Amino acid sequence: QSALTQPASVSGSPGQSITISCTGTSNDFGSWHLVSWYQQHPGEGPKLIIYEGSKRPSGVSTRFSGSRSDNTASLTISGLQAEDEAHYYCCSYARRWLFGGGTQLTVL
Amino acid sequence: QVQLQESGPGPVKSSETLSLTCSVSGGTFGSDYWIWVRQAPGKGLEYIGHIYYTGSTHYSPSLQSRVTISVDTSKNQFSLTLTSVTPADTATYYCARAPTVTGYYYAMDVWGPGTTVSVSS
Numbered sequence: 001q002s003a004l005t006q007p008a009s010v011s012g013s014p015g016q017s018i019t020i021s022c023t024g025t026s027n028d029f030g031s032w033h034l035v036s037w038y039q040q041h042p043g044e045g046p047k048l049i050i051y052e053g054s055k056r057p058s059g060v061s062t063r064f065s066g067s068r069s070d071n072t073a074s075l076t077i078s079g080l081q082a083e084d085e086a087h088y089y090c091c092s093y094a095r096r097w098l099f100g101g102g103t104q105l106t107v108l
Numbered sequence: 109q110v111q112l113q114e115s116g117p118g119p120v121k122s123s124e125t126l127s128l129t130c131s132v133s134g135g136t137f138g139s140d141y142w143i144w145v146r147q148a149p150g151k152g153l154e155y156i157g158h159i160y161y162t163g164s165t166h167y168s169p170s171l172q173s174r175v176t177i178s179v180d181t182s183k184n185q186f187s188l189t190l191t192s193v194t195p196a197d198t199a200t201y202y203c204a205r206a207p208t209v210t211g212y213y214y215a216m217d218v219w220g221p222g223t224t225v226s227v228s229s
Binding site: 003032034036038040045046047048051052055057087089091093095096097098099100101102 | 167206
């Protein structure tokens with residue numbers, strides 16, 4: 001079972017919006033499409049920012065949003081800020097968890 | 109509020125067995141999955157396996173021949189054992205929780221700080 005496919009890197013300027021895609025097979029996502037997204041700053045552990053594909057945990061900025069289309073999940077960050085520069089990982093649950101390879105976001 | 113803390117032996121030699129424990133505080137085991145994830149230096153997150161409080165387990169296909177995850181509800185701990193380690197198993201190992209009934213459904217909402225394991229040849 002290979003990792004979900006994410007772009008290795010994306011970049012954007014402050015104030016802009018970016019979208020990170022996460023692609024897999026129907027087996028990778030399962031019937032419930034339980035996708036979560038994690039943010040990881042250098043030297044820190046992962047932080048949950050999206051669950052069930054599009055829901056935000058308490059305390060997570062509304063600038064983060066998630067969506068899905070067939071076998072692709074997406075994370076959009078609007079109004080980019082310098083503090084958003086981090087690695088982002090998608091993750092799906094289908095009887096076991098499967099991570100994407102991760103995307104480095106650079107804020108120019 | 110649930111908190112997790114990994115503990116382990118530090119450096120390990122090739123071919124030995126790695127054992128880690130995750131201590132759970134501020135909550136109980138019921139209705140949640142308890143997960144091990146690792147991250148090799150400069151690499152992405154890798155799911156290792158998980159356990160339910162009943163003892164039911166699932167493992168990553170790439171590691172399942174070497175991995176055992178167990179739970180001790182009396183001590184509020186769950187553990188990871190990885191046999192026949194090699195330098196490729198050098199990583200930061202995280203334990204995490206994923207709720208299955210209420211809260212952040214099947215997402216890893218609580219993580220331990222991670223423990224670094226170095227495997228020497």
